[in-house]
Amino acid sequence: DSGVTQTPKHLITATGQRVTLRCSPRSGDLSVYWYQQSLDQGLQFLIQYYNGEERAKGNILERFSAQQFPDLHSELNLSSLELGDSALYFCASSESGGEDTQYFGPGTRLTVL
C-alpha cells in the first residue's frame, strides 16, 4: 500500500458526460501528479500540482481540468467524455515535487460507453 488513495475504483459513464476523480496524497506529500494509462499509449503525464498551485502540464486535453485543495487532496475533472477517454487514471504524490520518488495510487478505471 503506497498511502495514496483514489476514488472511485471504477467508473462507467456515457459519452458527453462529466466525471470527477479524487486523489488523497500520502501524508506529508505536497505534490500530486495525474497520469492517464491506456492500452496503446502507455503512461501519459497529465498535470502536476504542488501545494495547491499548478506546477507542470503535460498532455492534458482542454476538456480535462484539475485542482489541488488546501488539504492537499486533488480532483481531476473530465468533461464531454469520448470513447477514447476510457483508460486507467493514476494519481501519484511526492514529498517535494522535484526529483524525489513518486508514489502511485491504485488508479481509477474509467469506461466511457
Place this chain on the structure above:
Amino acid sequence: QKEVEQDPGPLSVPEGAIVSLNCTYSNSAFQYFMWYRQYSRKGPELLMYTYSSGNKEDGRFTAQVDKSSKYISLFIRDSQPSDSATYLCAMVPLMDSNYQLIWGAGTKLIIKP
C-alpha cells in the same frame, strides 16, 4: 522519435533465469533514472532509483546506467513467477526546476514456472 524507447515485449523467460530489461534515451540531460514495476491493473511502484552512471544493487535487482551510450538496464536474478509484471523505466532531466518524469512504454515480463 520518442525521448525514451523501451521494447514493449512481452518477454517470456523460464523461472530462475536472469532477466535483462532495457531502455534507451536521446536526451543527454537525463540525470535521474528509475525503474517501476506495475502488476496488472495496479499502480506502478518504484523498484530502483539511480543517479547518473554506474550500478546499483538491491537484492535480486541490479540497475545499470551507461550515460555514454544513453542506455539503462534492469537485471533480475533468479527470476520468480511473482516477478511477472510490466517494468517501466522513467528519467528526469537536470534542468530548471521542472523535474518531470519521462516514461518508457513499459516491457511486459512473463516468468514461466
